[in-house]
Amino acid sequence: MSILITGRILGLSILIIIVAGILYYMQRSYSGKMPKLRRFQAVDSIEEIIGRCVEMGAPAWYLMDTVDMTTPSVLAPTVAAFQILSYTARMAARLGAKFFVPVVQGLAYSIANDIVEEAYKAEGKPEDFDPFGTVMYLPDGADRMYIINNMWSQKVAGVFFLGSWYHKAVIFTENAARVGALTLGATDTTHNIPFLVAICDYSLIGEELYALGAYVSEDPTQTASLAGQDIGKYVALILILLGSILATVGFDVSGIFAW
């Protein structure tokens, strides 16, 4: 019986290199050595959107679309969205904005409910949290008409579209734009990124969703892990260059994947 499953050596090696890089930067942050990271405009946009909602006396909505936490490809962006929800809910509670989070899956609903309730408690405003109204479970399918209609009737002033977005991205973002809301969109589902970028006032692309989550945690160790991810990009660049050169000279690179 071999030690490793055939065809997985390359994947395991790259995984080890990237994880080691992330852990290295996280370890360095413990001793105060922080990597230089560019400022995320999206962090300021969260405050801008919440502030606008407070000024206009209109609600701020936080939408996450598909939150089927039994699907691995949806779980990761949903966890990132929860992280940003924690930050956004605290800001909404602090500034006194009406906050609303519709969720279409039971498991995600209970987690989101806990996160938002804790946020309000942490800001010393537990009375502003409505256990049946702030975070609401909407059956998948029924959520579309509820959200479209209520965006108009409540004249929402700010909407966050964060998480794993599928076809509802264009429906809700366009509706929010027509209502006149200020919007921030971020998803990692590649085929819906163009919709969010085109329609939302502020947008993040792909991995920036995860980076924003780490950024708003205000934890230097989490922020330092972003530098570790860049090691993965350098590895990818090297492999792309190497593979292109080898393929151009006629070397069959596909054999490497059989190791």
Next chain:
Amino acid sequence: MSIMDRLLNLDPRIIFVLMFIALAFPILNPVILPMAIQDYSQKAFDFSDSIPEGSIVLFEGGLNAATYPQGGPGMVVQIYHMLTKGVKIVLFSIGTEQNVWTMTAIETALDKLPAGTPAENGVNWVHLGYIAGGEAGVGSLVNDIRATVSADYFGTPIDDIPLLEGINDATAFSAVLWWGGSEASIGYGVRQVSVPFDIPMTGMCTTNEVPNFSPYISAGQLQGLFGGVRGSAEYEFLLSLPGPALGQAMATNFGGLLWMLLVILGNVLYFIQRMRGEA
């Protein structure tokens, strides 16, 4: 507000009504226009047609209520195609709702089969039902079928299914057909089945997801792809089995043309406004 401003800020309801007319008219009054076959669909068809008689293929059914109208007709045709070629099918789903719709597609395909076509449950096809765990579940299934699932969709124990006698992993399959709908799950099939077991794969996804998977096609990991309702219509056309997808695809002609017309109008008005210095 000038006419220019009114047009540039056109009420979306007017756009919705125009689009409704553009889509509903060809569906209610079928208009068959010439259709060119896309290279992705031709490749997928050629690959499916080349699967030898007597082979066993692994088939993922990932369509739900929302995506069945666009992918269902094509999935029915694929099942029909395989059974009429004498290819045996092992189906499964990674979603609970998708599991039910896969059975619907099987039943529809069985109804369409010519009399005498071998299509016995457990012998020519088997539906293993819902496999939990997403990609990890797929990996588990293709490495050890009996450890992952104990009975098929109808509750028949795996060991009592003639088609699966002597088969416990993906090495027995000649091809993978992945009708992933909008699950974005084609990558699961590539990573867990096609590449590790070196089994060629094709499938279907919704139209907006096709660019997502075109890297796999360029890399040779996918042998073509049926994209959305047009892909289903092309499959019906190539197999000479006209169905609902063909009518729907004709509707996309008018919808697409209206879309382009509106975008051109918006840009023309925008440029006029800019030239006047109003934008």
Next chain:
Amino acid sequence: MSDRVYKIQLPIFLTALLGILMVLEHFFPMPDVVTNFNITTRSFVTIVSAAALMLGIIFLTIAHVRTISQKKSEWYYSIFFIVSLLITIGLGLIGIRNESFLWIYNNMTAPIGAALYSLTAFYITSAAYRVFRARNWSAAVLLVCGFIVLMMLIPIGAIIFPPVVPIGEWIRSFPSSAGFRGMIMGTSLGIMGLGVRVFTGRQKEHLGIREERAGGE
């Protein structure tokens, strides 16, 4: 067991343990006991999810009962919701392959789901009309590429203007694929970073915990 242990440390420990086992299973041949444990754990996810669904339905029902009792706006729709819920649950409990239950699913739930999915076409057109303007060079390039690819995709496009097919296929196969590959790589790295943060217990926000931290702690 203190609050901190069962609210923070235990969930983090379980997440890390089960997550690492799943990752190891992908790379190393594991003993049957581990494989079976992983398969069982994956089934637990579905069961827990279904239990949480019940929680969501209960809270939604309470919200609607509140709407009815307080006669809030459009409270009569809440009656409709509760009656529909009770009928569907009742039929489902009789049997999910029950004819009436399947009738509701096939003739109401499924067509409504498909119809709502089709809203996308209308909103895309509305968004395109409003947003797809050649405001600068990059927007103009995007517009032209979008047109070419759309012409290639609609069945009659290739008949009206045949050159769109090779140009559109080139756009789809090369620059578009390259962009998507880059995004997929970036997203994968982001997920790895998220995984490390969750497994090491640094990220706790998804547990509803947001700890005030001093720098580099």
